[in-house]
Amino acid sequence: MPFGATSWSFTESDYTAIAQVLQRFLFESNARCALIVDRSGQLITTAGDRPTFDVTAFATLTAADFSANDQLARLIGERDFNTLFHQGERESMLLADVGRRVILVVLFDNRTTLGMVRLKMKTTVDELARLFERMFTRPSTTPAPGNPLLGDVDDEIDRLFQ
Amino acid sequence: MSMINYASREINCKIVYYGPGLGGKTTNLEHVYQKVSPNTRGKLISLATESERTLFFDFLPVDLGTIRGFKTRFHLYTVPGQVYYNASRKLILKGVDGIVFVADSQVDRMEANQEAMQNLYDNMAEYGYDLTRMPFVVQYNKRDLPNAAPLAELQAALNPGWEVTEAPRQRNTPDVFHAGEYLVQQIATGEWVERAPYFEAVAVTGEGVFDTLKGVSKLVLKSLS
Numbered sequence: 001m002p003f004g005a006t007s008w009s010f011t012e013s014d015y016t017a018i019a020q021v022l023q024r025f026l027f028e029s030n031a032r033c034a035l036i037v038d039r040s041g042q043l044i045t046t047a048g049d050r051p052t053f054d055v056t057a058f059a060t061l062t063a064a065d066f067s068a069n070d071q072l073a074r075l076i077g078e079r080d081f082n083t084l085f086h087q088g089e090r091e092s093m094l095l096a097d098v099g100r101r102v103i104l105v106v107l108f109d110n111r112t113t114l115g116m117v118r119l120k121m122k123t124t125v126d127e128l129a130r131l132f133e134r135m136f137t138r139p140s141t142t143p144a145p146g147n148p149l150l151g152d153v154d155d156e157i158d159r160l161f162q
Numbered sequence: 163m164s165m166i167n168y169a170s171r172e173i174n175c176k177i178v179y180y181g182p183g184l185g186g187k188t189t190n191l192e193h194v195y196q197k198v199s200p201n202t203r204g205k206l207i208s209l210a211t212e213s214e215r216t217l218f219f220d221f222l223p224v225d226l227g228t229i230r231g232f233k234t235r236f237h238l239y240t241v242p243g244q245v246y247y248n249a250s251r252k253l254i255l256k257g258v259d260g261i262v263f264v265a266d267s268q269v270d271r272m273e274a275n276q277e278a279m280q281n282l283y284d285n286m287a288e289y290g291y292d293l294t295r296m297p298f299v300v301q302y303n304k305r306d307l308p309n310a311a312p313l314a315e316l317q318a319a320l321n322p323g324w325e326v327t328e329a330p331r332q333r334n335t336p337d338v339f340h341a342g343e344y345l346v347q348q349i350a351t352g353e354w355v356e357r358a359p360y361f362e363a364v365a366v367t368g369e370g371v372f373d374t375l376k377g378v379s380k381l382v383l384k385s386l387s
Contacts, residue, residue: 007164007165007166007259007386008164008165008166009165009166009167009168010165010166010167010168010169011168011169012168012169014169015168015169038165038257039256039257040176040256040257040258041176041221041237041257042165042174042176042237044165044167045169045170054204054205056204056205056223056237057204057205057207057221057223060207060221060223060237061207063256064209064218064219064253064254067253067256068218068250068253071249071253154384154387156229156230157229157380157383157384157387158380159227160226160227160229160234160379160383
């Protein structure tokens with residue numbers, strides 16, 4: 001049993017692999033922007049139009065939105081709602097669960113349709129689920145190539161708080 | 163769930179302030195928000211009721227500085243204090259890296275403190291997290307009030323310690339925050355116990371707020387190293 005939440009790492013090559021999947025999805029669906037947020041509310045990456053809003057707050061609220069809806073699903077006897085849709089006048093967003101680990105958020109406007117975004121999202125979610133499965137099951141003690149782990153940094157940690 | 167993002171060179175950690183209603187959890191965050199430079203913090207997001215009671219959570223992202231070229235970003239959350247919001251309290255604990263239990267020092271809030279502490283243990287256990295093995299600190303808030311209980315009484319009720327069974331850890335471990343005190347020590351019965359680090363605070367004036375934050379952040383970063 002883990003003592004607490006486990007830590008995980010996100011490397012340059014993970015970033016490249018995910019960026020490729022997201023770019024292809026945005027091209028095919030004509031959506032504006034895609035964000036990946038982990039279930040605890042941390043933003044992992046974005047693709048497409050650079051968001052002009054506060055992405056940190058956005059990521060937190062997205063995770064909370066998803067968690068609250070998970071509980072609502074259970075109350076009515078569903079395991080979860082694996083996609084959520086929020087419709088606005090100009091902008092809409094579609095959120096999808098990716099392997100119970102992260103959330104894909106897609107922002108789109110009237111240049112495309114909900115049907116198109118939903119259709120293209122299906123294969124994207126599968127591809128992302130495979131990538132994240134690999135990342136989360138990777139031994140957490142393995143340092144990313146070329147990067148040291150946080151070993152022997154007591155002094156640096158102490159200095160942060162002086 | 164701390165995330166080390168090698169692509170953006172960031173370490174992201176989640177800290178949750180837990181405790182009974184009206185104990186000062188939101189006030190802790192508000193003080194951090196006011197005192198930290200706007201360049202190193204994000205917006206303070208509050209999902210509160212009209213009477214300013216936290217409904218879902220408060221959230222404040224803070225950058226603490228750089229370690230080995232990685233920006234250390236802490237996401238601070240509070241949970242609603244009232245027990246009837248337990249569903250949303252529990253959601254916020256998902257993926258938590260460090261916990262601050264904000265206790266209300268007033269004598270007549272002792273029961274509420276104990277109820278919230280029990281609820282914290284229960285909710286953590288439901289996620290499979292062991293509170294005794296992760297970064298966890300206790301803050302005794304409202305120390306300035308005339309009806310504040312003595313520290314020893316609060317410690318005995320809320321932070322009596324848990325048994326340390328592994329032999330290598332059974333040695334006096336000084337409490338770096340309080341000279342002459344120990345976090346791990348042998349008690350009169352011969353048992354070795356470990357207590358969570360504690361801090362005294364008056365969150366409305368800011369006293370002890372940063373000491374608590376530093377205490378828990380340090381534990382979180384050390385748990386990663």
